Amino acid sequence: VSYIFTAFEKDTGFTVQAYFNVMFSLGDRIEQSVKKCMMRPLPVDKLGLLVELIGAIPLRNLAEEVVALAEHPDKEIRIRVARALGKLLIPETADTLVSLASDEAWEVKAQAVKSLGKLKNMGALDILTKSLFSPFWYVRYNAGHGLAEMGEEGLRRLRKVARQEEDKYARDMSEMVLNDLIFPGEAA
Numbered sequence: 517v518s519y520i521f522t523a524f525e526k527d528t529g530f531t532v533q534a535y536f537n538v539m540f541s542l543g544d545r546i547e548q549s550v551k552k553c554m555m556r557p558l559p560v561d562k563l564g565l566l567v568e569l570i571g572a573i574p575l576r577n578l579a580e581e582v583v584a585l586a587e588h589p590d591k592e593i594r595i596r597v598a599r600a601l602g603k604l605l606i607p608e609t610a611d612t613l614v615s616l617a618s619d620e621a622w623e624v625k626a627q628a629v630k631s632l633g634k635l636k637n638m639g640a641l642d643i644l645t646k647s648l649f650s651p652f653w654y655v656r657y658n659a660g661h662g663l664a665e666m667g668e669e670g671l672r673r674l675r676k677v678a679r680q681e682e683d684k685y686a687r688d689m690s691e692m693v694l695n696d697l698i699f700p701g702e703a704a
Contacts, residue, residue, distance in 0.1 A: 517542060521549045525556065532561050539569055547575050554581050564596045571600030579606050586612045594624045602631025610637040617643050622652040629655060633662020633670075641666060645673045648686040656685060660693035671697075 520542075524535045539546050550566055558566070567585060570578045582604070585597050598616045601609045613635065616628035629647045632640040644666070647659030663670035671694075678690035 517546055517549050521546075521553050524562065525553065525558070527562075532565060536565055536569060536572075540572055543573060544575060546573075547577060550575060551578060551581060554578075560590045560593060564590075564592055567593065567596040567600050571596075571603035574600075574604050576604050576606060579604050579609055583609055583612045586616060591621045591624060594619060594621070595627050598624060598627035598631050602627070602634045605635060607635065607637065610635055610639065613637075614640060614643055617647065622650070622655055625650065626652065626654040626658050629662050630658035633658070633665040636666055638666065638669065641669060641673060644670070645677065648674075648677050648689055649683050651685075653685075653689075656689040657693075660689045664693050664697055 520535070520538060524532070524539075527535070539550075546569075550570065554563070554566055563585070567582055569575070570582055579601070582597055582600050585593055588594055588597070594616060598613060601613055610632070613628050613632045616624055617632060617640075619625050619628065625647065629644055632644060641663070644659045644662045647655050648663070650656050650659070660674060663674050674690045674694055677686050678694060680687060
């Protein structure tokens with residue numbers, strides 16, 4: 517394992533993604549190596565790969581390391597943090613996802629609201645509902661599906677937004693998500 521991580525750190529860039537498959541196949545045996553590697557200064561592509569790896573395996577013991585990157589200056593890292601937290605499904609990370617749902621980049625918001633839905637944290641209902649009114653389609657889409665994953669209260673909110681007239685885009689997204697639940701697999 518140490519040879520793989522040494523090679524990964526020295527890699528000049530073109531084969532970085534190939535390491536993901538090798539590391540993933542080793543499962544949780546790489547936890548300590550990932551942790552050590554994340555303590556070193558890494559280029560964004562390598563750091564992002566490690567964050568994705570933590571979520572994909574999942575390496576739940578490294579959630580703290582992922583949360584520490586939530587304010588990273590690079591948007592791609594923040595997106596990957598939100599995605600990884602949605603895969604780790606640790607309730608204590610909800611505050612980080614709430615913060616990311618207010619990020620300046622819509623791509624980060626979209627991933628954060630998707631992960632909040634997966635986390636099924638009832639405290640996120642207001643954020644998911646508000647996100648249905650986002651000017652960005654993917655944020656609305658992920659918020660709608662996030663609400664659908666929250667159970668009856670999420671569905672109630674979707675129905676309420678579907679009945680309002682102030683924002684047709686929020687209304688249409690709510691209707692689309694509700695229709696997907698009634699008629700799964702059918703094209704709209």
